[in-house]
Amino acid sequence: MDKVILYSMVGCPYCVELKELLDDSGITYTDRDVKVHEEEWELVMKETKNEFIPTVIIINEETGEGKVLLPDVHFDDIPDCFTQIVEYITR
Numbered sequence: 001m002d003k004v005i006l007y008s009m010v011g012c013p014y015c016v017e018l019k020e021l022l023d024d025s026g027i028t029y030t031d032r033d034v035k036v037h038e039e040e041w042e043l044v045m046k047e048t049k050n051e052f053i054p055t056v057i058i059i060n061e062e063t064g065e066g067k068v069l070l071p072d073v074h075f076d077d078i079p080d081c082f083t084q085i086v087e088y089i090t091r
Helices: 013-025 038-048 078-089
Strands: 002-008 030-033 055-060 066-069
Touching: 002 013, 002 078, 013 078, 038 055, 055 078, 066 078
Parallel strands: 002 030
Antiparallel strands: 002 055, 055 066
């Protein structure tokens, strides 16, 4: 089973779009507001060398393997990010 973690912020239109796509498809995810979880987000930014949202981390809970999807690095638009999430969790 894969765990999808979405780092987002209230008012971010890209985050809203991604959440809507995930919700509409029935994909379960954990939403981590970067303002509420500032310390955690600081660690994520440090490890990924990224400060942009939405940032997605997918963890395979059986193997511990993970995938990080960063804006402007791994995807150019939200539908592309969504497609990559779907592909990864259905592999």
